[in-house]
Amino acid sequence: MTNPKLLITGVFLTVALPFGALLLSSQVQLGGLAPAPEEEGGALYPATVPGLAVQGRDVYISLGCIACHTQQVRPSGQGNDIARGYGDRPSVARDYVLQSHVLLGDRRIGPDLANYGARVAPAPKGTQTEPEKATALAKSLAAVHVAIHHGNAFAFLYESGTQGEVPSERAATLAAYLLSLRQDYSSPEAKLKK
Amino acid sequence: MTQDNRSGRPQGRPSPGGSRLSGVEAQLRGPFLLFFVSAVIWLLVASVLGLISALQLRGVSGEIFTFGHVSAAQHNLFIYGWAFNAFFAINLWLTSQLGRFELRNAWLVSLGAIIWNVTLTYGVLSIFAGDLNGFSLLEMPRTVGPVLAVAFLLSAFWPIVAYAQRPTGHSFASQWFVVGASFVFPLAYLLAQLLVLWNPASGVVQAIAHSWFIQNLLLLWLGGSALAAVYYFLPKVLGRNITGYYLASVAFWTFFLFAGWTATASLLGSPIPVWVQSVGVVGSAMFLVSVIITAINFHGTLSTRSGWSLAWNSTTLRFISFGAVAFTLYGVLNAIFSFRGFNAVVRFTSFSAGQEQLLTYAFASMVIFGAAYFILPRLTGSLWPSAKLVHLHFWATAIGALGSISASLAGGWQSGKLLADPAVPYAQVLTASAGLASASVLFALLLLVGHLAFALNAFGMILKSSAPAAEGRHD
Numbered sequence: 259m260t261n262p263k264l265l266i267t268g269v270f271l272t273v274a275l276p277f278g279a280l281l282l283s284s285q286v287q288l289g290g291l292a293p294a295p296e297e298e299g300g301a302l303y304p305a306t307v308p309g310l311a312v313q314g315r316d317v318y319i320s321l322g323c324i325a326c327h328t329q330q331v332r333p334s335g336q337g338n339d340i341a342r343g344y345g346d347r348p349s350v351a352r353d354y355v356l357q358s359h360v361l362l363g364d365r366r367i368g369p370d371l372a373n374y375g376a377r378v379a380p381a382p383k384g385t386q387t388e389p390e391k392a393t394a395l396a397k398s399l400a401a402v403h404v405a406i407h408h409g410n411a412f413a414f415l416y417e418s419g420t421q422g423e424v425p426s427e428r429a430a431t432l433a434a435y436l437l438s439l440r441q442d443y444s445s446p447e448a449k450l451k452k
Numbered sequence: 453m454t455q456d457n458r459s460g461r462p463q464g465r466p467s468p469g470g471s472r473l474s475g476v477e478a479q480l481r482g483p484f485l486l487f488f489v490s491a492v493i494w495l496l497v498a499s500v501l502g503l504i505s506a507l508q509l510r511g512v513s514g515e516i517f518t519f520g521h522v523s524a525a526q527h528n529l530f531i532y533g534w535a536f537n538a539f540f541a542i543n544l545w546l547t548s549q550l551g552r553f554e555l556r557n558a559w560l561v562s563l564g565a566i567i568w569n570v571t572l573t574y575g576v577l578s579i580f581a582g583d584l585n586g587f588s589l590l591e592m593p594r595t596v597g598p599v600l601a602v603a604f605l606l607s608a609f610w611p612i613v614a615y616a617q618r619p620t621g622h623s624f625a626s627q628w629f630v631v632g633a634s635f636v637f638p639l640a641y642l643l644a645q646l647l648v649l650w651n652p653a654s655g656v657v658q659a660i661a662h663s664w665f666i667q668n669l670l671l672l673w674l675g676g677s678a679l680a681a682v683y684y685f686l687p688k689v690l691g692r693n694i695t696g697y698y699l700a701s702v703a704f705w706t707f708f709l710f711a712g713w714t715a716t717a718s719l720l721g722s723p724i725p726v727w728v729q730s731v732g733v734v735g736s737a738m739f740l741v742s743v744i745i746t747a748i749n750f751h752g753t754l755s756t757r758s759g760w761s762l763a764w765n766s767t768t769l770r771f772i773s774f775g776a777v778a779f780t781l782y783g784v785l786n787a788i789f790s791f792r793g794f795n796a797v798v799r800f801t802s803f804s805a806g807q808e809q810l811l812t813y814a815f816a817s818m819v820i821f822g823a824a825y826f827i828l829p830r831l832t833g834s835l836w837p838s839a840k841l842v843h844l845h846f847w848a849t850a851i852g853a854l855g856s857i858s859a860s861l862a863g864g865w866q867s868g869k870l871l872a873d874p875a876v877p878y879a880q881v882l883t884a885s886a887g888l889a890s891a892s893v894l895f896a897l898l899l900l901v902g903h904l905a906f907a908l909n910a911f912g913m914i915l916k917s918s919a920p921a922a923e924g925r926h927d
Contacts, residue, residue, distance in 0.1 A: 260621050260622070260623050262612075262615050262616040262631075265615070265628060265631060265632070266612070266631070266635060268705065268708075269631070269632045269635050269636060269708055270635070270639075272705075272708040272709045272711075272712065273636050273639060273640065273668065273672075273708070273712060275709075275712070276664060276712030276713045276715065276735075277643065277664060277712065279731070280660055280664060280712075280713075280715065280716060280728055280731065281647070281653075281657065281660055281661055281664060284657050284660050284724065284725060284728055285653055285654065285657050287725055288654060288655060288656065288657055288724075288725070289653075289654045289657065291654065291655065319584065319585065319586050320582035320583065320584065321515065321518050321520055321521075321582065322518050322519065322520015322521045322523075322524055322579075322584065323520060324520065324586040325519055325520035325523050325524065326519065326520070328800055330721075330722055330723055332721030332722070332796070332799070333721065335792075335796075336720060336721035336792060336795075336796045336799075337721055337796040337797075337799060337871075337872070338871075338872055338874055341874035342871070342874045343874075348723070349722075349723040350723050351655055351656045351723050351724060351725070352655075353723065354655040354656050354723065355654060355655045357655065358652055359585065359586060359652060359658070360655055360656055360658045360659055361586045362656065362659050362722060362723075363586075363800075364588070364718070364800065364804065365800060365801075365802075365804075365805070366800035366801070367519075369878055411518075412515075412518075414514045414515045415515075
């Protein structure tokens with residue numbers, strides 16, 4: 259205690275131990291995760307998101323949306339996110355491997371958004387014709403823009419045009435980002451129940 | 453762990469101090485006041501922002517004041533502006549008192565203070581401008597990080613220098629905590645900056661790194677610095693030894709040993725490996741060891757020979773014993789709500805904000821206030837201008853803190869219970885917590901009033917005294 263070297267070394271070790279045990283070993287365990295196919299030879303999930311959605315993610319971060327919205331579904335033993343309809347399966351580490359900055363969030367003043375895209379725009383059924391699909395997409399896009407407004411608080415993202423309100427570029431990218439949020443695929447760690 | 457006690461000083465009690473100190477204090481005066489005045493200004497700004505975010509003035513004046521921006525700016529200013537500046541000042545003062553440390557390079561410290569506060573201003577303005585990150589307390593643009601780390605070293609590395617150079621073999625618990633805290637923060641901050649912002653780790657490992665950083669910042673730096681102040685002021689003002697002082701070294705080591713392991717308890721249910729979550733639960737339970745020992749030390753000292761009533765009648769100790777009780781409560785609450793069943797209810801609600809406020813406000817900030825009431829009269833050589841403002845400050849902050857923390861905790865539990873029933877729609881949960889939300893506006897207002905009273909009193913005193921304190925010590 260009276261020896262400064264001993265004190266500093268001791269403190270250093272107490273800080274380094276959890277760092278090594280929690281962080282480095284998680285990196286070893288999770289660092290190699292990559293998108294995986296739902297079934298042998300199928301498409302890889304999580305899928306890469308379109309460029310518009312990547313831009314929208316920056317808008318999401320810069321507006322501070324994470325203060326009120328999480329993007330994670332807890333397993334059914336831990337809370338009841340699944341029963342509440344936030345997702346059909348718990349989120350797993352693999353769902354986030356393509357995100358350069360993970361936006362898990364820790365406060366739900368608004369609903370969870372991990373599966374927001376899947377909720378607003380369910381995957382098209384095989385029986386739908388092309389025009390039907392286009393109408394469905396336009397309808398979900400309109401719903402997303404209503405949600406982005408939050409009443410009137412985020413009206414600054416919209417410009418008034420000749421035919422009513424027009425989403426600004428930022429609103430359009432944000433909508434694309436929100437529609438891209440979906441964990442509605444089977445992952446090797448968490449299968450969807452069919 | 454044995455103490456060398458060559459100086460023959462009673463164990464468990466800091467050095468008595470004397471006329472010698474005025475010279476040491478005169479060197480400290482400039483940097484101390486620079487830190488302290490900045491801290492109080494940031495506290496006022498943070499309180500106003502806290503009131504705005506409590507009012508949920510979302511998007512009132514366009515995109516600058518979105519709730520996300522206001523709450524991030526408030527959080528950063530309260531921690532990096534108020535608490536950091538205040539502990540830079542208090543730790544320097546404690547170091548000079550305990551280690552007979554003469555600060556010869558005061559200009560370096562002042563330079564650190566200026567860099568810290570200018571960079572912080574830039575960082576917070578960037579948050580309002582929309583240039584922010586999604587990790588709490590790392591929201592400021594990443595370029596701010598290295599500069600803040602350098603400023604931290606200039607401002608807060610001195611306790612380590614002083615500890616290595618101190619002339620006597622004797623050391624006191626406060627010194628260990630200050631040295632440990634000052635050593636840990638820059639390390640954790642730089643590693644977190646690296647793993648979360650500059651060279652992001654893969655996927656959710658970022659979230660684990662972030663939770664580790666938050667625990668190091670809040671518990672080891674803020675909590676450690678505040679514990680140092682409690683260990684100093686309790687025996688100093690009461691004029692008695694710490695009860696069970698021989699346990700203090702165990703408290704110190706268990707505190708540093710387990711604090712980092714509690715981190716991942718804040719990620720229960722998140723998409724991270726389950727063993728990492730479980731380690732956090734175990735860590736939070738083990739952390740109780742240090743909480744219990746500090747409770748024996750603090751509450752034991754206060755419970756003998758009418759210590760509580762003596763503490764109540766001393767302005768410094770009234771605040772500090774409030775803080776000491778809050779730390780015990782925090783530790784117990786933290787352990788209980790790390791258990792999966794309880795945590796599942798309160799996760800993602802205002803509960804965790806209440807827990808954090810219990811640590812950063814009811815504990816750390818109240819200790820800072822108490823320390824300021826002791827130190828400032830010595831450094832400025834004048835009295836606190838108004839006793840009424842002191843009373844207003846105590847009652848407004850005590851009631852405001854208790855009220856807003858209870859509102860966050862109770863509101864979090866209530867909405868968590870409602871959310872646990874999938875049949876309850878989200879809108880109904882928001883309506884149910886509306887009452888507590890309006891109460892928290894009231895408490896935020898009370899806190900602002902208390903901080904204004906403190907600022908008026910402190911600034912009045914600093915302005916009144918232009919000459920360095922040579923004589924005239926007032927308690």
